Amino acid sequence: MFLLRTSMNLARVIQDRFRPALAGLVADPEPYVAMVKPTQDAKHGDYQANCAMSLSKTLGKKPRDIAQDIVARLDRGDLLEPPEIAGPGFINLRLQSSWLARQLQTMAADDRLGVAPAQPPKTFVIDFSSPNVAKPMHVGHLRSTIIGDALARLLRFLGHTVVTDNHLGDWGTQFGMILFGYKNFVHDNAFVQDPVRELSRLYVLVREISKAAEDDDEANDAESRTTLTAEGRQIAQLAADASRKETAKLHAADPENVRLWQLFMPHCMEEIERSYRRLDVKFDHTHGESFYNPMLRGVVESLLEQKVAEPGDDGAIIIRFTDKNVALVQKRDGAFTYTTSDLATIRHRMDAWHPDAILYVVDFRQALHFKNLFAAARCWGFDQVALEHISFGSVLGKDGKPIKTREGGAVELGALLDEAIERAAQVYDANVQESRDRGDDVPDLSDAERRQIHEAVGVGAVKYADLSQNRASNYVFDFDKMLAMNGNTATYMQYAYARNRSIFRKGNVDVARFRANPPPALLDTPHERALALQLLRLEEALARATEEYHPSEITSYLWDLSKTYSGFFQNCPVLKAETPALRDSRLLLCDLTARVIRLCLDLLGIRTVERM
RNA sequence: GCCCCCGUAGCUCAAGUGGAUAGAGCAUCUGCCUUCUAAGCAGAGGGUUGCAGGUUCGAGUCCUGCCGGGGGUACCA
Structure with missing residues (x-):
């Protein structure tokens, strides 16, 4: 039927x-x-x-x-x-409460928890994370990775076809800097020991020098202009030029530069993959800028042919949007830009996957670039696909400024996760001890299980703190806050879930019965009715999260749900309910709450644990 | 200079296409563990939503101007 x-x-x-x-x-x-x-x-x-x-x-x-x-x-x-x-x-x-009760039974019997698949399903390409391979991933990649992954999970659950594509920065000017740095300043031992760290050092070294030239150029007043000596300026200029030259040579398939590129890449990829494994993030495709390199010449020709682009000053080729708003697609030295590569990417994605929408989960500072890029793409003929910049704010330190290490460098992702897990471990272990002292029934866990909890709690805290924020605004990264473990945090949800599961263990109740053949829900108290209503709002919440691509709608739903559940938990004894029918009804509410929490956390890429 | 975003409680943030008395958490204060994990719950205080106008039955939300912060602005991505 x-x-x-x-x-x-x-x-x-x-x-x-x-x-x-x-x-x-x-x-x-x-x-x-x-x-x-x-x-x-x-x-x-x-x-x-x-x-x-x-x-x-x-x-x-x-x-x-x-x-x-x-x-x-x-x-x-x-x-x-x-x-x-x-x-x-x-x-x-x-x-009507009777209607809510009937819906609850339907929901319980459904492995999708009553959430209807999207009609019609669409195809989404999601472009997120996009690290530069030249350096270890840092805190700046966190938001794109976490938000993009959550959106991919959400859209997929809703029945859409989702293609995740990591657009690696493996070919741009930054790689030219590394080539220049490697050829002149590499420490061989350091490279053998830890290639990515050494490449990163070289990148930072060269960039700092080149940037000095740029900054000095832009300085208006004589005072700041004198920060560099004439010789210093000359060196900076030479470094910048040399790096650009290396980039151009790479793009022109210079054998030595290609060989070095092939030497560096596996190390870089391994490093990046390690971060994704820790974050439970996977990609369907990883097509970096290098993948598009062979197409770029053709793209520029096509753009010229269709009068999307035109020759600019000094032999460069440009797309002119207004008098002052111009994007470069080919530099005067022949190198292509990220606009060219992004246009090639659009064409490739359209050919390969025929998406209804392409989402770019990228920092708000690139708003103008995407506005231009999308306009150019439409002009170039891709006017049927929805191109959307899913923009987000910066990650700030507690001082309200972009987050930095004490030394002033970018906070590396690996170190950040290490710290999150270590802090989670401390807080968790301390709380377990406290609960024991108080006489609470805390499960005895193996070291391996405790380790899993530390990871789930630590990584979950980082993700949840990010996702619960409206993505448009900047957000202040604060370990103490995200691991404080009360309020709207991952841990609160994970804990609510674990406490819930412990009811079933304690009562020796098999959850299967509440899914295969759900008992009637009795919603006579305000707490039970409120919980039922909140559970049934799941689909509405997911729809809202999808509308404007806001994962924070899921967290605020979860927060409301868990508060409602707490009220219920406090006031409605489950295992000791007055009648067997009421006990069954309350177990049904509990099981549904657990399933909804678990689903929502899963859509956010956050793990749950059965005991903690 | 021009363009974009943001100003909400001491702090960090909510507020759906304009809806009823602007809500949470932290911090402060008051209660609650011989009943399923107190990382919890119940309650209190805390606001001229940056400022000034406008639109209307109704504005944190829309419009105009100003003040403050951030970002972008053709050879980085």
Whole structure:
């Protein structure tokens, strides 16, 4: 039998009831249907419809009368209690508890927890992480990696086809700097010992020198211009020129530079893969800039042919958006730029995967680049695909400035994760001791299990702290805060999950029964009803997270859920419930809560543990 | 100079397409462990949403100007 899965997006279910009611009043009901939304305050009910006030002007009637009219036309069915009209014309809605109870059973029996697959499914390419291979990954790559991975998991769960593609910086100017540095300043021993660290040192060395020339050029006042001696400026200029030359030679397939590139790459990749393993991040494809190199000449020719690009000053080739807004696609020395390579990437992705959308999870500072890139791509003929810059703010230190080590360098990702896990271990072990002293029933765990908890908690804390932030704003990286372990943190969720699982262990209850053949849910207390409602809002929350690609919608849903669950946990004894039916109902609520927490954390790329 | 983003409680952040008394956590204060893990729960105080106008039944949200912070602005990516 073919069963059409009914949506458990509660807002949408209620909106579907309002649509016919509103259709009798206005030509286009959609904007007004959309005004049905969750209440901010539970005393106003579960949902509210705010359309009556807006309709007042167009219909020339008093809002409260319109509200009255809408309610009269509304087919409540077995879904809603009789609505109340309040204030200027709010329609307050309350779902029938019996309806919630039935939905809960359906949800429990579904391995997707009632979340309907997207219709129609789309194909997304997600471009995230994109480290420069020349140096160890650092804190700057964290947000892109974490946010991109979470979005990939979310979209995939919703039934979309997702292609993750790591656009490695393995071919640009920074590689020219390394080549120049390696050829002139490499410490052979250091390179043998730890190739990536040595390459990183060389990169930083050359960049610092070259940047000095640039900075000095841009300095306006005589005072800062004198920071470099004439000789110093000359050296800086030479280094910058030499690096550019090495880049151009690499691009022109110079045998020696290609050989060095092939020598460096495996080491770099291994280093990067290590970070991804620790973060539980995987990519379907890793097509770095080098992959696109052979295509770049053709891209520029095509751009010229189609009059997207034009010759600029000094033999460069440019795309002109406005008088002052110009992007370079080929430099005067013949080297191509990231705009060229990004355009080649778009063409390749369109050919290979035919996506409906390409998402770029990249730092907000590249907003102008992407605006230009997308405009150029549309002009070049790719006007059917949705190109979106999923931008995010900087990671700041506690002082509010971009995060740095004490020495002023970038914080390396590996060291950062080490510290997170070590701090997590300290906090966890201390708390276990405290609980023991207090007489709590804390499980005895093996060292291996404790190690797993430390990792789950430490890495989870880093990820959750990042994802729970609105991605658009900068965020302050603070170990103490993310590992404080109360409030809206990964640990709170992981702990809520573990405590929940311990109920089933303690009662020797097999969860399978609550999934294969769920018992009826009894929602007579406010705590039980509130928990049921919150559980059923899962699909709505995931939909919201998808709309604007905001993983923080998932964390704020989780936070609401776990607070509601805490209220329930505090007030509703489960194993010692008054009747077997009530015990079953509460076990059902517990199991569903655990499954939802686990699913949501999984969509965020955060592990759960069964005991902690 | 021009363009973009951001200013919300002492601190870090929420607030759905404009909705009801702007919410959380931390910190401060008051209660709660002979009942399923107190990394918890219940409660209190704390706000001219940077400033000044405007739009309307209603503005943290939209518009204008100003102040403050950040970023970008053709040969880095």
